[in-house]
Amino acid sequence: MIQTELIDVLRKARSIAVLTGAGISAESNVPTFRDAQTGLWASFKPEELATPEAFLRNPKMVWEWYAYRREMVQHVAPNPGHLALVNMEKHVPGFTLITQNIDNLHQQAGSKNVIELHGNIRRVKCFNEGTIIEAWREDGQIPPRCPQCNGLLRPDVVWFGEMLPFGAMDAAFQAARSCDVLFSIGTSGVVYPAAAIPYEALKHRAVVIEVNPDETPLTEHAHYHLQGLAGAVLPELVKTVWANGFV
Numbered sequence: 001m002i003q004t005e006l007i008d009v010l011r012k013a014r015s016i017a018v019l020t021g022a023g024i025s026a027e028s029n030v031p032t033f034r035d036a037q038t039g040l041w042a043s044f045k046p047e048e049l050a051t052p053e054a055f056l057r058n059p060k061m062v063w064e065w066y067a068y069r070r071e072m073v074q075h076v077a078p079n080p081g082h083l084a085l086v087n088m089e090k091h092v093p094g095f096t097l098i099t100q101n102i103d104n105l106h107q108q109a110g111s112k113n114v115i116e117l118h119g120n121i122r123r124v125k126c127f128n129e130g131t132i133i134e135a136w137r138e139d140g141q142i143p144p145r146c147p148q149c150n151g152l153l154r155p156d157v158v159w160f161g162e163m164l165p166f167g168a169m170d171a172a173f174q175a176a177r178s179c180d181v182l183f184s185i186g187t188s189g190v191v192y193p194a195a196a197i198p199y200e201a202l203k204h205r206a207v208v209i210e211v212n213p214d215e216t217p218l219t220e221h222a223h224y225h226l227q228g229l230a231g232a233v234l235p236e237l238v239k240t241v242w243a244n245g246f247v
Helices: 004-012 022-026 052-057 059-073 080-090 105-109 166-178 194-203 230-241
Strands: 015-020 094-099 114-116 119-126 153-157 181-185 207-212 224-227
Touching (some): 015 080, 015 166, 022 230, 052 059, 059 153, 080 105, 094 166, 114 166, 207 230
Parallel strands (some): 015 094, 094 114
């Protein structure tokens, strides 16, 4: 049963920030980073494929691995957890969704204000210039070439050894500092710097709510730990807090 005190906190909140991790995507059957190592890719470690150095050594292989993962993502859909966050956003004046996921499911569900910390596997960019490329010539070359500078195209995701996008991290921490409530949903709480975001919210007196079937390093610090899957917990929470919450 959802505590009356928590319901009151959420109804009074004027600004909510949400941090999501792989757990919410797993409920849509999105393979985790390591689960994608099957079939032809079973003999490779992710760290051997997800670095700039790996791309420079064998750009064709890295491009094809991400093409394989992109194909998997295209066949999944947002789950009730994603959709509940869309509805929550409609009931709060200030709402920021910060995600570590690269599958685009939050945007597909209808979330508006999304900060992507690790990029988006459905986008590509120029390896040389970092420019997002919307269209390129399909001439059989793998990977394709940038239409602007003829450099190699790569997925627009953050690889090992790369910095997270400064603008995204800055916006995420600003949201944590200014929110009344922060949700941490389906994230292990061990991957930094994203794992520091809930603690930034705590430092600035926000109420922190963790939604996770398991305990994490954050659990003992959060004001509320709602144990369970996001797809089960969040729809019930939204429905309880905001009568007629699903619109």
